[in-house]
Amino acid sequence: MNISNWTAPDPFVTTPDMLIRLVVGLLALAAFVGANATILVYVERKVAGFIQRRPGPFEVGPQGILQTIADAAKLIGKQLVTPRGSDGFLFWLAPIVGFLPVFVMFLPIPWGESTYVVQSDVGVLLILAFAGFGVLSLCLAGWASASKWGLIGAARAVAQSVGYEIPLLLAVLAVCFSHGSMDLMAIVKEQGGWPWQWNVATQPLAFFIYFVCALAETNRAPFDLPEAESELTAGFHTEYSGMGFGLFFLAEYANMIVVCSMATALFLGGFQGPAAPGPWWFLLKVYGLLLVMMWMRWTYPRVRFDQLLNLNWKWLLPLATLNLLATAVALKL
Amino acid sequence: MSGRNLSFPKLCALGGDMGQMGIAEIHHVRPSQVRGAASLLLDRGWFIETIACLDLREGILVNYFYAHFTEPGRIVVRTLVQREEPEVPSIADIFQGAEWHEREAAEMSGVRFPGNPNPLPLLLSEDEESHPLQKAFEDRKPISNIVDEFIKAECWPAFISREEIEAEAEKRAEEAAAAKAAADAPAAPKAAKAAKEAEA
Amino acid sequence: MSVFPKGDFYTRHFQPSGKEETLVVNMGPQHPSTHGVLRIIVELDGEYILRCEPVLGYVHRMHEKMGENRSWVQYWPNTGRVDYLHALAWNWAYAGAVEKLAGIEVPERAEYIRVITCELNRVSSHLLWWGAYLLDLGAFTPIMYAFDDREEIMDMLQMPTGSRLTYCYYRFGGVSADLSDEFLKRLSRFIPYLRSRLPMYRDLVTENVILRKRVEDVGHIDEDMCRRYGCTGPVVRGAGVAYDVRKAEPYSVYDRFDFRIPTYPEADAFARYMVRMDEIEESLKIIEQAIATIPDGPYLSKSAPKPKWSAPKGEACFAVEGARGKITYYVASDGGRTPYRVKLRSPSYCNLSCFAEAAKGVILADAVSILGSLDLVIPEIDR
Structure with missing residues (x-):
């Protein structure tokens, strides 16, 4: 990474056509995220149904494909209740704070050779920086809803997110070290089409750490402690109704796509494939990872909070540090 | 009254029958002796099953049911409290599980358990004043209508006078005689008939 | 810290311990892991439970x-509604108590039918x-598998009992209907099926490291704690005591069947878990032997009481082993048309009473784990 990049002007809005690209890209991303979240919810329920030997949704539309639309309509139609004693402004700010940064996180993701919104030298950093907003939103939601369950959920969310961001960062850094770049496009391009040319082959430990941390960062089972419904009723979103809850829900699925996209770009060769590289390979890999996440969610029990933190501070963090050191030493040699 | 030798202070002890009534031993104690019984039973490894109160004409009969993890049988420790002062010392510090049983008995039957660490209503609403398992005056039956062994005179001297017990015993005897007479009555004509036949 | 300083009767009596920075929260009456309307007031120090107190009575009937x-x-119908998950055991306890009181004989076939249906219900x-x-x-997934297998049992029990959940099947001196051949055939098919499922459950769930x-x-x-609180059933067997009313x-x-009382000495939630998993196998074993013999x-006994029957005077106690522990009915009769006193000893009630002590100082998630491992049925606690 060239240090002069840091002093370079803002990579986003420099020229009018860049601005147009950004606006169009954001609109396209909004559509993509919305559509994908809808599809993902449907896929998740079908996968859950498959795992649990039941049909899943099948009443609304053929094979139930309109179920999520119906659910979304129901959520939008519901009354928004602001609980007594809560901080109304922060209470409704929280879901928005949780949802909006997700779009920005999609910006530097290289879907294909030429399918991307912005190409930034600090793409990885951008995503990680905006990922930090997620925990702020959970914290706000838990605090502002004046519910004790929400508060406990928020406390858990903060401890968990802050903890797991560190090994995640270290795992990502190991990849960035070996490529000498924080540009996702450059990292993808340096990997080949075949699985043994991907970074997962050279950095398996980093991939493992990244994936575990990604599960924790997106609050997915078995690390869904901030919303552990059997312990905290619903954790930070206990008090949310209608689209307030809907936005959290949407953000969760959008975050899942982000972390899986990043994993694909960093470790699985991005849009490269054995034949005909292109966005389809990217989406295929992303959906593959998403299916693994769903599979885990419907298979595993939830870990306990102290076990979660122990896993992070006692195992993942030292391992990630060692991995980073080993990478640095190997590069030096 | 096996070789268990449960020698806590008591008024009297009766043998039950596991096969007939599901109770191996019944120990009648004074309310003040309930705690002694509980400590000894805990020492011997018995656990408390439940506390059941019976609302009777003579007062409220508080039954403590004990069972054992390895020994067969069931022991009932029984005490009668008077309606005017329905108090039995709490055994919640001996058997912690008894706390809830006592609270339940307190709200249902109106027995007080001084010493219970948390004397709040358990199952009923906190503003419920009545005691649902107390019977109306005319529904209350004397103890002898239910518990046969009552007639053993050494039980209950603290609450029921000797005369009452003797009156009850007399009544019982009369009833038994009457029943016997009734049973014999049909036999008499039969005997006469048999005698007639023999004559013929 | 208290967001809402005013509480109800129980919260006001549950004084905070005076420590700084503790949080008094209500777990329930509507809480996903209390399985019904149980309420537990918890004082939390961070995630740790300083003390807690169950509040009962929300479904008291x-x-x-x-x-x-x-x-x-x-x-009769009341007995099936005390514990809706093992209704037949409560049926049986009432039947047993009154049969003992009145000296009603139960035909041998009825005893076998009772064993088969009660174990199936267990x-x-x-x-x-x-x-x-x-x-x-x-x-989330295991409950779906469990319901799948349970569905088959409910379908089967529906054949003789006529109901699916709150059974009212036993009668004084027998049962209300005979077992059909179809039922027995289906049952003998079901036993090997469930046996083949159990290793899968073990591999998928029991061996899972999380x-x-x-x-x-x-x-x-x-x-010792079981003794002080009167805990029975899988809780005491999970503490290494082979106490099962069926044997005790x-x-x-x-006494004619060959079965084992599974015990585990660890006395933790896992021991109670394993006791129940083993009991499924033991119950299948009993059912198998009962079908064969x-x-x-x-x-139904010829001397079975008619509707206007009244029991002779006296008192009787009868205990059976329910899925949750020792179920005891105490009945006292003055010879009248109605019982003079009916006392229900419910195992969940006693098992729950030790929760406050067991959950002291543990983390909130563990409290949920402990609560679950006690296997509570709230209507049985509240009666």
Whole structure:
């Protein structure tokens, strides 16, 4: 990474056509995220149904494909209740704070050779920086809803997110070290089409750490402690109704796509494939990872909070540090 | 009254029958002796099953049911409290599980358990004043209508006078005689008939 | 810290311990892991429970008073509604108590029918517990598998009993209907099927490392504690005590069957978990033997009481082993049309009473794990 990049002007809005690209890209991303979240919810329920030997949704539309639309309509139609004693402004700010940064996180993701919104030298950093907003939103939601369950959920969310961001960062850094770049496009391009040319082959430990941390960062089972419904009723979103809850829900699925996209770009060769590289390979890999996440969610029990933190501070963090050191030493040699 | 030798202070002890009534031993104690019984039973490894109160004409009969993890049988420790002062010392510090049983008995039957660490209503609403398992005056039956062994005179001297017990015993005897007479009555004509036949 | 300073009666009596920075929260009455309307007031220091107190009575129906103002026969339906998951055990306890009181003989075939249906009901209860417990621990899928198998049991039990959940099948001196050949055939097909499923459950769930971490060394309830609180059933067997009413006070024809009382000495949630999983197998074993040796004959005694019957005076106690522990009915009669007193000893009630001590100082998630491992049925607690 060239240090002069840091002093370079803002990579986003420099020229009018860049601005147009950004606006169009954001609109396209909004559509993509919305559509994908809808599809993902449907896929998740079908996968859950498959795992649990039941049909899943099948009443609304053929094979139930309109179920999520119906659910979304129901959520939008519901009354928004602001609980007594809560901080109304922060209470409704929280879901928005949780949802909006997700779009920005999609910006530097290289879907294909030429399918991307912005190409930034600090793409990885951008995503990680905006990922930090997620925990702020959970914290706000838990605090502002004046519910004790929400508060406990928020406390858990903060401890968990802050903890797991560190090994995640270290795992990502190991990849960035070996490529000498924080540009996702450059990292993808340096990997080949075949699985043994991907970074997962050279950095398996980093991939493992990244994936575990990604599960924790997106609050997915078995690390869904901030919303552990059997312990905290619903954790930070206990008090949310209608689209307030809907936005959290949407953000969760959008975050899942982000972390899986990043994993694909960093470790699985991005849009490269054995034949005909292109966005389809990217989406295929992303959906593959998403299916693994769903599979885990419907298979595993939830870990306990102290076990979660122990896993992070006692195992993942030292391992990630060692991995980073080993990478640095190997590069030096 | 096996070789268990449960020698806590008591008024009297009766043998039950596991096969007939599901109770191996019944120990009648004074309310003040309930705690002694509980400590000894805990020492011997018995656990408390439940506390059941019976609302009777003579007062409220508080039954403590004990069972054992390895020994067969069931022991009932029984005490009668008077309606005017329905108090039995709490055994919640001996058997912690008894706390809830006592609270339940307190709200249902109106027995007080001084010493219970948390004397709040358990199952009923906190503003419920009545005691649902107390019977109306005319529904209350004397103890002898239910518990046969009552007639053993050494039980209950603290609450029921000797005369009452003797009156009850007399009544019982009369009833038994009457029943016997009734049973014999049909036999008499039969005997006469048999005698007639023999004559013929 | 208290967001809402005013509480209700119980919260006001539950004084905070005076420590700074503790949080008093209500777990329930509407809480996903209390399985019904149980309420537990918890004082939390961070995630740790300083102390807690269960508040009962949200589904209290006063079964004991109902017993006093309806006739002996009319009281039957109540018995199926105390513990809806193992209703037949409560049926049996009432039947046993009154049969003992009145000296009613039960035909041998009826005893076998009772054993078969009660054990089948126990299996279904344990299966549901298994699913619900895993749900408490955050695994969603097992409950679906458990319901799948339980569905088959409910379909089968529907054939003789006519109902699916709140059975009212036993009668004084027998049962209300004979077992059909179809039922027995279906049952003998079902036993190998469920047996083949159990290893899968073991591989998928019991051996799972996350589950092990959640249940091992959690919720220590040892023999002494069981004695002080009167805990029975899987809780005491999980503490290493082989106490099972079926062996301790053998009733009916249980002494003719060869079965084991599973015990685990660890006294933690995992021990209780394993006891229940083993009990499913033992119950299947009992059912198998009972099907093989069931005699012909009447299913209801000729001297079975008619609706207007009244029991002779006296008192009787009868205990059976329910899925949750020792169920005891105490009935006292003055010879009248209605019982003079009916006392229900429910195992969940006693098992829950030790929760406050068991959950002291543990983390909130462990409290959920302990609560689940006690296998509570709230209507049985509140009666």
